[in-house]
Amino acid sequence: MTVDLRKDFVNYAKSLNAASEDKNIRTAISRAVTSYRNTVTETLERFPHTPELAEEVQEIKRQSMANLDNLLETAMASVERNKGKAFYAKDHQAALDIALGIIGKGKTVVKGKSMLGEELHLREYLEDNGNEVWETDLGEFILQLRKERPMHILSPSIHVPREQVAEVFTKFFGKVVPPDIAEEVKVVKEFLREKYFTADIGISGANVVAADTGAMVIIENEGNVRLATGAPPVHIVMVGVEKLVPTFQEAMKVAEVTWRYAQYGVPGYVNIVSGPSKTGDIEKVTTYGAHGPKEFYVIFVDNGRNEMAHEEKFSQALHCLRCGGCMYECPVFQVTAGHFGHTYMGGIGAIWTAFVSGGMEKAAPLVYSCLRCGRCVERCPMSINVPAMIGELRERVIYGKLEG
């Protein structure tokens, strides 16, 4: 069999060139890079123990990935023990089927930002199956209206300036929204507030999962996750198995390193959710669904991650905390943003594309647009050796090893 990748390379080069000429991307990323570097420098000075903690987290991650099957079993048992329901989804379709099985049709869903959601095309799938789904992260909400895909994992609409936001909001809300950021934030807040309290289901991801307690740790600034996972009667967590660590204490370490490198400094909110809302205030009889959700589901998604964990040369890629720091340091990403990516972006994204989201054919052009310059490794709190993995993937592409 022959796989001809030449056209893919040509089209990809065109999209990169177009992106590199996009003034919005250029301005937004320059601003973002400066602010990222400044914030990280400043917060590392304020919290100088962070690099050492990051090294500790590397070890936690290494052991967790080596022990993934056990951790998954423990975590699922913990969730069940907490009166939640735990599921394991082997692949993409299984994850969507399980989610749809819980949700059904004709429901209103509010959703937090999740790269796994992007990987699965979750919103589109639920919509196609007769549900109303709202992205509650402001950036994702903007992209939902613009029918676009994220250009950065943490700041998905980084390429859209306020004027363009005003334009799309004016059209959507049917009233004039001025190109004023505070006004733009306000109008979305008013709109979504009603959705949180009328929604049937809230969906979130998780940044870390502690297997021993079944605790889902979700870091955020906007407060949308807090509302989306607290107000509706049902909360579904969809999380990649690579987010598992053995204990609650370790989860806190991972969380702190994540937010520090993800430019939160100190995050506005850290949500820890381990089960449905409950009360024992009347006669010490535990009753579920007090103020928060009555039902709590966790879907652990594999979709290629386990295979990656078992590949000596690639398991380190699962240590990625998704802080996004590498992207700010990547000279290609700096001028093309998410165009250097499929679902996952930048050099690490090319690796994730190969194993998890898209496959080798989709990954091949991305793999060849990496400079292998290695600055991402300098930034990465997990010191993930992306250039080495890119080299390995190139070898697989050249010699036709396109499947695992």
Next chain:
Amino acid sequence: MTVETKMPMVLDVISENIIKHGSPLALKGSEVSSWAKELDLPAKGEVLFYTGGEYQMLPFIDSLVKTITHLDQGSKVFSMMMGARNILNKTGFSPEKMYASVLAKDKDRYNSVCFKAAKVLQELGYEFCYSGKEELYSGALLYELGYLQDMEDYVKRVVEVIKKSGAKTIVCLSPHAAEVFKFVYPKMVEGFDFEIRTYVDLVWERRDKLAKLQSAESVVIHDSCRLARELGIHQELRDILVSIGADVKEAPMSREWTSCCGGPIKILFPELSHVIGERRVTELKESGSSHILTSCPYCLSALEAGRIKGDSAVVEDLIEFLYRGVKA
């Protein structure tokens, strides 16, 4: 399951050229080594001066990229080119014909970098040998582009040539060559125990002997990614320049945080590579100096291309800069 993958033609051309002709652009050994004519360097010795033909091929890279990469690879013209390529395969890639558009002054400039490097080292009292027209390219691009299996065969030929010199130490002008000799060859060739050094390293050791600058010029260093991050050489460049009396300015991102010049993706994504090079030149100029020095052939070429038309910036290899002192 394995399949046959059809990759952009430029990859085929470069990898085949290396494997068949010992040069990514199929330059002839006589052409690559022409710089050494007057120097009469011995073929054997303790220390081997290794160019890998990398500086010499710089002026031809852009022509190759223009000729091949810009074609729409699904078009009829491309199919015709594929035919042309087969002919080229049989006859060998003929740079003389393919790259007729290359300017003579560019050819002269890049060809003389090796000469200048050798002169600087001689001036510092180093003795070395050179494989001349037999010298083969290190194969760094095979490693870089994923042709690892082909490289395993190829390196055997390179090692054979190196061994003929009887040298124990290899001095590399290009950090890419130093990188593969240091980290890749030992995994592929049993008993590959040569001491691998860079040109910068040797100069640094005897920097006190370098001629001082007549007046304190301000310069800014563009650290090559390979040199700074893989080989850990960045302070040495500053030491060398300070010792000859240069005023070394620092760019916002330097040393192990250096920004890539864009060179590595030039053959597949030339426009983007150019944008990245341009941005790096701008970043380097933020140091307050427009005299940019680097120590890597690809950085030299990419930054040179990254100068916007009419830009007052000067881009030089450290070798070229130091040679001016030798000549004076």
